Amino acid sequence: MESKISIINAKIALASENVDLAFSILGQYLLENSTDADGWLLMAQVAKEPQQIIDCLERVAVLRPDINGLRERLEVVKRGPLKYYNQVFEIIRGYGQWEGKANELGTYAVNYEIKNDINEITALLNTTKKQQRHLQELEKIMNRDEKAFDLIPLDKNFPTYDGELNLYLVTSTIIINIMISQVLEQYKKLVLDLEIRLEKKLNQGKKTSFPNQRLPIPDDVKIFVWKRDDGKCVNCGSQTNLEFDHTIPVSKGGSNTARNIQLLCESCNRKKSNNIV
């Protein structure tokens, strides 16, 4: 059966660097010519997903069992780069889950009981650091694996083919490694973003959870307290160097209401602050 779509068209598209067109032509070509090893080899070169590249090369391995070393090399690819590629995606999927948890916690911390949540958020930040260490480990393993590829002598393993196959296999390995590094970059960015966002939220929480902190005591409250405390230090009765003192410090959630404010002389106020700190 004569095919209307020629593999030549795909090669021309590839030569003019139109990878998408080559991919589309080959897709149709291989529907009708599924036993053409050359077609699958070309497809491996234009495929975008690592698993697609592997699938194409698996086909070649079946169609051309005479090609020495192809099967072995594919096994190395599957054990090495592809495995880590999938592993990195696993991490990212897991990351998505605890990113949601982190946002939830951050919002909660800003609005409600920040003290309890700070511990949880701190724990989460530590998890982030652990993930970063995991990432470094992953990169080390990948570098080691890349060296393992160098140990396979290409010429010895592919003596029966025209050398083109080596090019495809090396290309596919490079593509997979580039994809892994892209995923890793993306992952690093996500981790970094989360860390920045959480720290921002923690700082926000510190500022907004006690809104009285920087507000002055209203004049009517001052007048009321002065009258109530009879213009004297409530501790020693002194009438000099008087200050308005928050019974519960603002930093501990005390309010600016008369109930929480008393008259203290400077010396009693310092003694009190020293005892609290």
Ligand SMILES: [Zn+2]
């Ligand atoms: Zn006093």
